[in-house]
Amino acid sequence: MLSTNTLAFACSFLLSFGFGVRILPNENGSLPLLDSYDYIIVGAGIGGLVVANRLSEDASVSVLVIESGDLDDRAEDISIPGNIGLEDPRRYEVKLEMAPQEFLDGETRVFTQGKAVGGSTIVNGLVWTRGSVADFDAWEHLGNPGWGWMGLLPYFRKSENYSKPISNKSIQDASMTARSVISEHGHHGPVEVGYPNYFYNQSHNFLNGIQKLGIPLNEDPNSGNATGACMVPSSMSAKNQSRSDARTAYLDSALERPNLHLITGHTVTHILYDKGGGKPSSSTYVPSVPSLNITGVEFATNETVDTITATCKKEVILAAGSIFSPVLLQISGIGPAKLLRSLGVDVAIDLPGVGSNLQDHPTLEPVYDYASPDVFSAWDIVGSTRDGVREEYLVNRTGPWTAPMVNAIALPALSWITDRVQEVLDDAADANCTLPSSYDAALREGYAAQQAELLSLLARTDTPAYEVMSTSWGQLAISAMQPFSRGTVLANSSSMFENSQPIIDPRFCSHPVDCELLLLGVEFNNRLIQTPPMAALKPRPPPGFSAEEARNKTALDETVRVYGTRNLRIVDAGVIPLVPGAHIQATIYAIGEKAADIIKNESWGTLPRVEPLPEEFQDRQPAASPEDSSKSGLLPLLKPGRRHGTTHSGREVR
Template identity: 30%
Template sequence: MRDEEFDYIVVGAGSAGCVLAGRLSEDPATRVLLLEAGPVDRSLWIHLPIGYGKTMWSPTYNWRFETDPDPNMNGRRIYWPRGKTLGGSSSINGLIYIRGQREDYDHWAALGNAGWGYDDVLPYFIRSEGNQRGANAFHGGDGPLKVSDIAAKHELIEAFISGARQIGVPRTGDFNGAAQEGAGYYQLTTHKGWRCSTAKAYLVPARHRPNLRIETDALASRLVFDGRRAVGVSYRQGGEMKTARCRAEVLLSAGSIQSPQLLQLSGIGPRALLERMGIPVVHELPGVGENLQDHLQIRLGYECSKPITTNDQLNSWFGQAGMGLEWLMRRTGPLAVGINQGGCFMRALKDANGRPVAATPDIQFHVATLSADMAGGKVHPYSGFTMSVCQLRPESRGHVRIRSLDAAEPPEMQPNYLATELDRATTVAGVKAARAIAEAPAMRPYVKREVKPGADAASDADLLEFCRNNGATIFHPTGTCRMGSDPLAVVDARLRVHGVAGLRVVDCSAMPTLVSGNTNAPAVMMAEKAVDMIREDVRAAAAATTTSETKT
């Protein structure tokens, strides 16, 4: 390996990295190395949709990060699972396929990021998507990332959708179509009862190509520079330090925690931090690790009046056998769905006159036909279900900063949840909206009692305190290497790191602002678009060289 040289080195085989490696290696003349810190994705629990509950705590396939104590969450540390295997977090996530709102991407473009408006990015969503419904103006039918409907309607989800309609939220069949607002069933990144991670979608077809090298259990430790040009990556594998070099570019896709961590370890970041850690400054970029954003999830738990929940199935040997048999015979049922089935996007925060404050949905629901003390935890012994709400566009900003020279040591992670009045008010409004749906006529026959937050939480102050004591991540950290042209931006609109050559960041850390929804589909889109930009830049450089030689 020390004597080998590649065209591209992709760091991180996650939601974006697998796309980069798969697409770039389509050109047989392009040599690609993909480095992944975790092992191969062999576990059945990765590929079985309901296995999300197992991988949530796996030390083998999950980084199992914890934030620093958050003063806005009463000093609590928040558990942050992140994927550590081929497919990254797409191998352990909740499978929900959501893109966000048109306005999210138009806002990116308005911030000065040319080429990132909704009309610019929609073709890349379509290119990546293999939707079982087929192709139309908003969807792709034959892309590698398979997207499927939940096969069977559920009585409890139907009641939730009807309850949402009764408080003014229409039913929708497509959260990723012309408009996001509405209540309905999620589509999932599954195919014929199996998870479709980006490793399954993009690496399986590519992994036998002679121009693609995939190295697992390979932890990137620092970038190698020649002056201010990235020319390689040093990584630890099997207890040995190794170095791989590249002719064209290093592509960082290690995620919103580890992409800024690796930049900082390599001498790119805030000067004061680097000097305090004794790291020579390659290029000062004060925004590396700043601008951290995440969706804060508030889980409301209910005891159901009818024994129709997944709790009931999981708490009985007969029910478990039935679930297994349904999956084996038809590849359907709870094992093929995962956790959350129903969703809702609505405008929850109202002004003094009762009018929505936001022009587009500001709250997202995830509705599960089971209940547990935490995501991925053991289900309760009673019939239960969960309504989770999160504010879609938080104003709060946190940071990621190294505190060790060892890449295996987690950096400081401070989300700074609920730091602004808008975030606090919107989150409380989301909890109250969930309660309103639970109290709607369609839902009343199914609600035996509200377990959390419970009847004692009556005032807005009570609900805010409940949110501080119980809020958790919904697994969408973003923004720590954000795109832009201002002094705190880390990458430009072509995802190239400012001030150095041969280096891009292609993952959710490059998002300038968090999208209004789940982040897996946008990460795939960003990587698809990055491949086109990389190829365009290569052609432009070749054309410029030819022109220069002709003039000479």
């Protein structure tokens, strides 16, 4: 093993690198690291880059970020919204295979995650939705003071630079008029949020058809009431009409900071610790749980080379995503004791919840082929047409290449799409949800508390039951927004490299109401394509997606410190107690911003650096300060229920 002493170089040497914070191997292959860092961050996705940026604002604080992927090349298939979905998946994505889904058809499914600096924000669909007030207030109800809507709103605003919809015929035709000032939004944050300069006509057919079915338009789905239909904002620059991702937002602006170091192409293999050293600073210290002092991490490029050790003075922060953060905890000895022993891993802390509470929005992706000859879609951008579209984009930043694959969405409340609301709620309450066999009494109690919140959310008219995403080529994808099913993420080996494919089992429809909601969505789609605006496109349902066929056969596709440790936190999608009824990238940016303030306040008493809320919010409950949150008992993450030890592992950014 290489020692940190042999790797240490002077800070002045680091300043000479052309990439600023990026640390590259020297001539003999070693990395010029410091002897020790204040903070080591594992993963350069949203959570990792947000926290790295904010902590390194203090020049006296040293921060090391370790990422297994690489910097993307900013090529057209990544940066241009119109190319989303057409990029080479081998470049910056990793395919993860799920376990066979026993509650569906016994088949496996594959989902992808970004593997690059910026994480999934390099390859996602750009959709920018927060969720509803009630989604986040439910987090607070589950025992997380300061993490409700009012506690997170300053951080939603802090992370974004929002540009209102352009006032042109595209917006007006869809009856979408923007308010001159939208106080719920931020206008000075790092992430650019805006709208394209082009909307496919099919998006207007979709919105007009939705209205024919009684679903209202929502001029701003991020105002705290998400329900309705809209031209959806995207994580893209309104001026430049290009992708805005975690790298451009939080890393590029910090490239010249000598105290922020980034290593790419290396995988963290273990979290290092010693026992003792006093109790955690949090008032929620549990005497019966060992107090681990985290000393650093080991990492390497692959399993055949010696590992490198980096040590920390203050904390290690896990931001490896909701799949790999729990796996890294498990192989480092923090997790369910039975699993760890089966892997031959020494148990440092027996935490049954690590890798439990896996949630995702189950999704169906039917494509209704538009047979009308005058339909122009993204699939028509080929040959000479592509050359013209490309030139229009590069010269004027206009035309179809400015449009992401999803222009328009609908987020219906349950009562808007069925008159069987009480029946569905009764089914959700009475159905036997088959929880994982590894769930102990505390995890089951936590799930019962979650279920009560989910039932409340489904009964509301300001939170959606599901989402319908409309693409230009006819896909009307349906996602259940309040999933009741729960799954697990488990290491399959004591080696991180052998865990490139861990055991991922979301257990889709282990609670049958999730499938019932998707079937309601299919039936809604079939009503939608029969409305005059949609019928004009001459949509043809795919096999298996007529109303009768769908009924018979469905193919589915507050400190964040780890319990029992003094200085190990998680800042990624895995801390979410209940997935909000939205795409989650906006939420993870806000979590990262809030977590950074919590860490700063605990470490050196720095007060939150957020803009005060506008006057109209002053009569509402104020956001809890990071000091208040640190007393809330949020140890590995936000509490999913009312007992210690229940941890969450949700999906990464869609």
